[in-house]
Amino acid sequence: MIEPIKPKVLAVRLIPNVAxxxxxxxxxxxxxxxxxxxxxxxxxxxxxxxxxxxKKAEVEVVYAKSFYAGAAHxxxxxxxxIIGILAAPNPAEVRAGVDACIDYLENEAFFYTxxxxxxxxxPHTISRTGSYLSKIAKxxxxxxxxxxxxxxxxxxxxxxxxxxxxxxxxxAFYGPPTETNFGGALLTGSQxxxxxxxxxxxxxxxxxxxxxxxF
Numbered sequence: 001m002i003e004p005i006k007p008k009v010l011a012v013r014l015i016p017n018v019a020x021x022x023x024x025x026x027x028x029x030x031x032x033x034x035x036x037x038x039x040x041x042x043x044x045x046x047x048x049x050x051x052x053x054x055k056k057a058e059v060e061v062v063y064a065k066s067f068y069a070g071a072a073h074x075x076x077x078x079x080x081x082i083i084g085i086l087a088a089p090n091p092a093e094v095r096a097g098v099d100a101c102i103d104y105l106e107n108e109a110f111f112y113t114x115x116x117x118x119x120x121x122x123p124h125t126i127s128r129t130g131s132y133l134s135k136i137a138k139x140x141x142x143x144x145x146x147x148x149x150x151x152x153x154x155x156x157x158x159x160x161x162x163x164x165x166x167x168x169x170x171x172a173f174y175g176p177p178t179e180t181n182f183g184g185a186l187l188t189g190s191q192x193x194x195x196x197x198x199x200x201x202x203x204x205x206x207x208x209x210x211x212x213x214x215f
């Protein structure tokens with residue numbers, strides 16, 4: 001039985017007027033005076049949610065990093081697996097962006113499991129990308145994207161299945177191990193093709209989970 005694994009937001013803070021030295025270190029533009037910070041226990045869900053924020057508010061993702069070894073080995077109770085920072089011209093836009101990010105995490109950006117959480121994967125179709133993931137995938141804003149993540153072997157096997165199942169093109173490959181010891185890829189194509197790729201990826205991951213030594 002396939003069950004969702006829902007991410008959890010661990011900490012959020014807004015800085016209405018960023019200190020000049022920090023502005024420089026974060027590479028903020030002249031008009032970006034405010035930032036919002038968020039940590040959560042699942043990194044890929046958060047990357048997707050940060051991208052969603054860029055579609056709902058006048059914000060830009062200026063910092064997003066996964067933590068080594070994952071949430072199970074976090075440096076503190078509110079560290080989780082990732083930190084993301086959104087920048088905007090004013091606090092109201094930052095708040096709108098953070099709200100959109102949290103809403104997406106709570107309602108859309110789920111990993112899935114078929115064995116009680118032992119195996120987790122992310123077969124997420126994005127119908128219309130925002131500025132953040134478009135830049136990473138080197139595609140035009142608004143293009144569809146299949147965001148595929150799984151444990152190392154399952155990821156490679158699943159990506160191959162996804163590429164063969166639909167008319168999609170790989171735009172980014174996250175070779176295992178990533179910081180969180182997973183792997184994955186970003187694929188682009190039509191919305192229906194991306195959805196088919198995600199389904200093929202999921203089926204491949206489940207096949208490995210159900211019988212890992214059958215080859």
